[in-house]
Amino acid sequence: MKTLESIKRELKEYDGKDIKIMEVCGTHTSSIFKNGIRSLISSRIQLISGPGCPVCVTASSYIDRLLEYALKDNHCVLTFGDMMKVKGSKLSLTEAKAMGGNVKILYSPLSAIKAAIKSPDTQFVFAAVGFETTAPIYALMMEEIIKNGIKNLRLMTSIKTIMPAVSYICVNEENIDAFLCPGHVSVITGSSLYREMALKYRKPFVIGGFDGEHIIAAIYEIVRQISSKEYDMKNMYQSAVSSEGNQKAKALIDKYFEVADDYWRGIGIIKDSALRLRPEYKDFDAGSTTSEDVDITPPGCKCTDVILGRITPAKCPLFGGACTPLNAVGPCMVSSEGACGIWYRNSEV
């Protein structure tokens, strides 16, 4: 068994062919900065951020629908903080709030239930944005809404699934050599899907946890596979990820949601890439995302190229000048999990 020190040394001294690794998840991007991982590995190993920030890939027309509710009498939009500053076609929820719109930031989805019970005369719309990780909580929320007979709380979902997006990148973007796969999404989805992808696209798919040591170990495994021309799924987060995933969570998701095509901001339509409320729950749906959603890309914004791993955030001409976290042009700069915002805050230009 190798020690952490010898693994770090090998990664720092690596001088084989250039390797581009996409970290799919924003939490990985953040942890890579927090642990100073780039300073520990050879410059021949490039870490590229992927589409793993739900706020960044949500269409602007979805935000416009939220804004309409925020500005409508007797209505209140409930959202996580991340969504507040993302612009729709014209305004953000922060700006709508300043205009007198009714928007409240939640810290937990279940507090939406409390809000709805407390104010029965207000119609609440909950912005249910996220990936597979958040979907079981939204399903639980549906259980509570139905159990408590709540009539004044609906969900506007934008729940994306990561696997179709990764497939899309494998098919359309040839420059990515390997994927560092998110531990927490994998807890729900299981690891077996990644094996199919690894074999199909002949690229390493390594599931890693979020600590610095986990990430170093995952990068080392990727480099090892590429050097020995192996291409497989390797689960290095076995304490939490099983091959079949969390069956209970999957069953709960399945009860309320069905798979559907969806529009991804910056990418376009990806087949079977969303979880949408089943038709029998349409009364609880306030206008969830569909493949008919549309997007307005601000002039000069390269969020698409960032999400698809074509460029690092610093290569965008707006980065750090016209576009900063305090005056964000594109969604990747707004969200705390967005690649541009993480790069900017960590000043690794």
Add this chain to the structure above:
Amino acid sequence: MKINMSHGSGGKQTGDLINQIFLKHFDNNILNRLEDAAVLDIKGKIAYTTDSFVVTPLFFNGGDIGKLAVCGTVNDISMMGAIPKYLTAGFIIEEGAEIEDIDKIALSMKLAAEEAGIKIVAGDTKVIEGHGGIYINTSGIGEIAKEGISISSCQKGDAIILSGNLGDHHAAIMSGRMEIENNIKSDCAPLTSIVKNLIESNIDVHCMRDVTRGGLATVLNEISSASSCGVEIYEAVLPISNEVKGFCSILGLDPLYMANEGKMIAVVPDNQAETALQAVRKSKYGENAQIIGRVVDGSGVTMVTTLQGSRILDVLYGEGLPRIC
């Protein structure tokens, strides 16, 4: 009983509120005269500051808005090498606030003021329409005990001492707002004992700063910018409780950017670092102090991570919100 608009009328009910709560708790020979302004004895140079407190919830694990309002201003005075002497308190109270809560808050202010050795010598109360909110402004003055302490006085080679664990206040407030049950307590406390011990140990303190909003990373950036120097800190020695670490990893928060209300850094000459560290550690609220880094050449703040990687720490942008995935 609840506050209504007549408590702010300036008439009988205002007088009752002042007598039965504020005078009862804040009781001292200057305030009790009820003049239009307090007349104070002060020697030499003074440090003078003000701060407003709008925290929700009003009561949280480890403190409340009253304790915060006293400690916040006391600590700002202390960071200038001053001994806090006199405090004023202005209350803006929304109708619907519970009088019992105001009584608890005033009691908590009295206890914090006693601990910090400061007298509350003037005050004001206003009632506005609303939903039971309470906001407090305090201002305070202190007598300078050691001159020359400044954010722009840090020198290359200086050691940076952090007085204790990071993130407790922020995590306690977030837990209160999110109704998460845990044992994390706000660190809200006066830093007077630490400052007194540093000065009495004849440490040539270059700079002191309380680590409040924006967290340690933001404060260190302010130092780097004001003193035109670089700052290097070491992740492995940063004091953070396991409970706060766990809380942060679940919610995607970073203790380096979280607010504290009873923590400070002291920047001291390298050859006095050990003596200064011992002076802080023997003080009340300083027992977990650590030397966390150095002032270095260059600019900006860099952290050597536990893995020996290098991470650049910028100031906090926007608000530290919990992530959604």
